[in-house]
Amino acid sequence: MKVALAQLNPTIGDLQKNAQNILEVARQVSSQGVKLMLTPELSLCGYPPRDLLLNAHFIAEMEQTLQQLAIDLPPGLMVLIGLATPNLSHTITGSKPLFNSIALVMAGAVQNIFHKRLLPTYDVFDENRYFAAGSEPNHFTVDGIKIGLTVCEDLWNDEDFWGKRSYIVNPIAELADHNIDLSINLSASPFSVGKQRVREAMLKHAAIKYDRPVLYVNQVGANDDLIFDGCSLGFDRSGELVCRGNSFDRDLIIIEFDQIKQDLNLAKVQPLTESTDAEVWQALVLGVRDYIQKCGFQKVILGLSGGIDSALVAAIAAEAIGAENVLGVLMPSPYSSEHSVTDAIDLAANLGIKTETIPIGNLMQGFDLSLELLFTGTEFGLAEENIQSRIRGTLLMSMSNKFGYLLLSTGNKSEMAVGYCTLYGDMNGGLAVIADVPKMRVFSICNWLNREREIIPTNIITKPPSAELKPGQVDEDSLPPYEVLDAILEAIVCDRQSIEQLIDRGYDPQVIEKITKLVKRAEFKRRQAPPGLKITDRAFGTGWRMPIASK
């Protein structure tokens, strides 16, 4: 029996377009003798639909779209489609009003509805906000083959693999008791660095443990802060990899389930991305491209400071939507070094993007003059530094407004963590491209980018990082070296370590205390940051929910 894994890129809430995409792939595979087609979790509405799910009319429209799609699909093909469905007894049982469901569609009608059982409620996930958990193991039979069905998280609770339980039930263990022949998991599993390795180990473990082949179809594409990497998988019952889809791109895999040996045959196996730098690069390129397109923009604008952060963001944008659609703006001040301009111009030439230059000295003088009386007797400081950044932010937004270009912000995760960035200044933008990329990773991606030819001018990589908001300023005047800063931030932000634990690890107590305070104090800035593309297990964004007025 031929099974198709449709690794789709839905747009959140665009029911018609998502249905159309499912239909096109279904027609294609139906003509190739495929019997069963798989689509990702919530493939009809895209994942995560978030509070759209609270609109009753959205749920009703989803149901209608499914019914029409069932009629339109090739009648002989069995298709699994993800959607939210009403929990009709919720007012009586007291559970949530929806299920995260999979519809089994064939012969012009919905034949069956299955419900996701484990609802993640951590990090960026809020599924308990919307969904009731399904209570039954999900399975169905096609051509005499008994298929066990799980949805994303349902597969992530094996205590042998994790060494602990995260949910009370374990759906795949229950399915094994039902003597299934093939295990299918439909997912919308967001990308983070290193996650594919975990998924593959976990799926391999499940295949071997239950002596059953496993197919896993993942959503691809970016939705706001979340990037889905696709990379769909199959393992045969001995735990051998039999298929792997593209990373960060749509894909369609057709794989044969051999009914005699009761196992999957080998299909195409795409290689994994060569390095973490390459993986993050591809993730961000997809993240930028999808945000631009799904928001309806064609072009982007960004400030080019001559520094490494804006250089990387410009390179990502050029790769995502073409250099001709990227405008870099140089806004030198009297404190800008000469190289800040020449480096930015060199970068633009390397990338082939257009630039505009607007010096901001006159505007700085204008603000100085306007504030002269009020600021008499005070020293040049943070207020004046921030004015420069806010002039630039205002110029960029005025061009964004005038020409309809999306503004990209360029701050990295290390800056966002300690607040080394100006709210309403360089933080301005519709999307914070590298907000989850620590500074050291910014360096290493830029070096990787230059592996064949110089894309990021070498001087941009080698010069000491500086905000250039006062003469001779470099980042290390006020921050520890980035190697140290990033290590401490990783411990505080991602690993949630205490000051005591960091001291035990040998870091300078004064440095730790300073960094901890900075992270806490910058919370009000992060709360007002644009969505930032998530590439780590703990990003500042929808999965970071810290109080501001607190101690």
Add this chain to the structure above:
Amino acid sequence: MKVALAQLNPTIGDLQKNAQNILEVARQVSSQGVKLMLTPELSLCGYPPRDLLLNAHFIAEMEQTLQQLAIDLPPGLMVLIGLATPNLSHTITGSKPLFNSIALVMAGAVQNIFHKRLLPTYDVFDENRYFAAGSEPNHFTVDGIKIGLTVCEDLWNDEDFWGKRSYIVNPIAELADHNIDLSINLSASPFSVGKQRVREAMLKHAAIKYDRPVLYVNQVGANDDLIFDGCSLGFDRSGELVCRGNSFDRDLIIIEFDQIKQDLNLAKVQPLTESTDAEVWQALVLGVRDYIQKCGFQKVILGLSGGIDSALVAAIAAEAIGAENVLGVLMPSPYSSEHSVTDAIDLAANLGIKTETIPIGNLMQGFDLSLELLFTGTEFGLAEENIQSRIRGTLLMSMSNKFGYLLLSTGNKSEMAVGYCTLYGDMNGGLAVIADVPKMRVFSICNWLNREREIIPTNIITKPPSAELKPGQVDEDSLPPYEVLDAILEAIVCDRQSIEQLIDRGYDPQVIEKITKLVKRAEFKRRQAPPGLKITDRAFGTGWRMPIASK
């Protein structure tokens, strides 16, 4: 038996200070013969602690603080204290790692720990993210009186009262089966307009239904976007109100449980706030005061446009922290009407706040000049309008940075809904004071404020609202009248009605479609807005989780 209801105002995460506040009240009531003292839900860490709960060291410190507090408390007094406690078996059972607990403390030690059973996961609540649900009815005995204990949401699932269930179990029904003598509910129930009426009806219903007196202690004070109104309550077994605490202020109620009649005696009953306008006013005053104080500021700054929104925010700030701590800044442009300046000056005089005036014409010219080449051949439009707003935002932030004043933003909910506000301009600020107040409510509060003497100059209330970003502009040029706009927004945002439902209600289909589109398109602005004080059942903020890149 005397019971004390300690209506406390904790600071999130400030364990030492919160413990100290509990201790002070305990010493006071102990000397008055009180046997049992009640504090609100999570009284030790404040509600909501949000992702602080993910830090293991924070949980450990909370436990230590409780142990010390138990030692320090008067030994003969029984005190109920709210805190998060570890769920030690979570890796085996697969439930969440914490409980939302109540510690029963007496004689120098923790005598018992009870766990909250119903965990809200809707609107602003994320309790399933952190907590496992308690599985047992909570009760204990003091002086022969059997007390049933519930925590906040535990009381909100009576299907007789609500006509439906929201959770599977009903803790108060289970407690009734345990023959309790007195029902106690410890809460952190955020304020919204009209909610106290619902609470009182629900508690009265519970008292009568189970023929048991009920005591309810609520947190008071504001934490970021959430305002807690206190207003603690007691109902006797016949459903008569026997005590009501202050609204929007700390309070301490001592009430007698009469062991012979097995009922509560009448104690002090504070009157309810006279009107919705008064209630919202008090809520916002508390919200502003607490945000300022808990963030460690002394003074605030805001832009005074001469319009009604900034006038109301200035009045709230003056009431919250004293007029002498409020600085209003006038930033007239060539498009500003004469009355915009005189009205703002009149307002400042009425309030007794200081003002500064910085005309922005020169800065506007500076930006025009800087952008002249780029903008050649384009018409004056949104870009130019926004520059004015961003110049003002930059001036305000520079003063905020220079003098350490907190900037308050002044946009109302109607504007925030349709995006009639400038990101990085008038949206700038640490706190969005009236972001959840619809424009029509802004008018009615200002009229209410003027009930005895003119506080908001009459001309500010009566003139047509205008952003004054181009000559002769008024809001109704681009928006429907606010009566209509607010009604449609209420239906879309709060009641989640569809376009079809609104057409059925008789609204102009074109207007509805326009408003719906504006609300959708402004999502990217709202995502970057400062925390806004929540006063309705559905605010833009932590409880509004909409995708941006969607259809």
